[in-house]
Amino acid sequence: EPEVTQTPSHQVTQMGQEVILRCVPISNHLYFYWYRQILGQKVEFLVSFYNNEISEKSEIFDDQFSVERPDGSNFTLKIRSTKLEDSAMYFCASSEEASGNSYNEQFFGPGTRLTVL
């Protein structure tokens, strides 16, 4: 069964360093998302991406964050200068093309746990 994959599963970095979190969405999916979950808190929407551009981003997704689909299969989240408060589990998700009013399930990857020291 196709699934969303993410690498690495755990990333430890020093404050101020740049990190790139990688995701491989399900191959025929066209919508891509990043969410994060700080330990003990709720899952929060960061950004959605469609047709090679950002569709929507939350207040969390400031200038330190960027997303890219560099090669048609990977979908990456870059944090330019990490802060302690960026420590969280980052989930990638993907879904098929929306059609009319039917919901297209977002399939979540296993997550990357980012620890900023």
Add this chain to the structure above:
Amino acid sequence: EDKVVQSPLSLVVHEGDTVTLNCSYEVTNFRSLLWYKQEKKAPTFLFMLTSSGIEKKSGRLSSILDKKELSSILNITATQTGDSAIYLCAVDSILITQGGSEKLVFGKGTKLTVNP
């Protein structure tokens, strides 16, 4: 600001008990409400509800949406230890002007612990 509130935040029961988890929401452009189960890592999809009053059922789990009250409940009957997880409620908000991209707004979840 879009908001999803779940209650209780945690619940401890014994195997065989029946539990009811609650979710209420305030969002713009509501399209559907979803329930997820989160065990160790990624949330896994349980139900999607769009129409008020229609129960969705899967085995011992069932859920219903009340659009008038802007709420939903998730019932689990005859609980088992394998039901122990965090149950997440999320509301799907579609961005019609942006290619149909959807945003999920999550609640904090209910942590269910089922003891043998």
